[in-house]
Amino acid sequence: MTRNPAPYKSTPVFNEDSLPSALQAAHSTKAGAWGVLEVLDGSLRYVIEESGDSRLMVTGDLQLIEPQQLHHVELTGPMQMQVHFYREKPDVGG
Template identity: 40%
Template sequence: MSAPAPMPPALPAGARHYSSSPHFTEITTPAKLTELHRTKPGVWGRLVVDQGTLIFVEPDPWGTEQRVGAGETVIIVPERPHRVALDGPVRFLIEFYRE
């Protein structure tokens, strides 16, 4: 069995912000974010949690579940399947970047 793919600590050099989602809460989070999905080729995401916590999930072969709390971020790699799991009250957004 291979080791989980490491989560990148930062966006790649030269990545440029081009869009952001609205802020979501445990009530307003679209179902598509809690279902497995992926970004388009060349599109990176940055999940930013402002309040509360959620769980960022990358299924096999990575099998990663990461609890993300207020003030923390997660970098979302292009085309890598992922979803979020809600864990109580939360407020977050997603920033989108292109290389």
């Protein structure tokens, strides 16, 4: 049985008013840093820059963010979200 690693860092909980503009523009995690975007309430859109693929995320959804993968989020209305950072790939299911 594989155990999920514990995050080494998590962002504050952001809402539609406190979401930093840097997260709404293309950005990436550093080399070796995996992220997990968690939607705590509401919805938002997660976009991968290179492919243009996007996903509408709703309350309870998790999105794996690969190291150094350019991405951004787009507001779709009221929401609360948080990002957790890991040194090894976590299992987010799905």
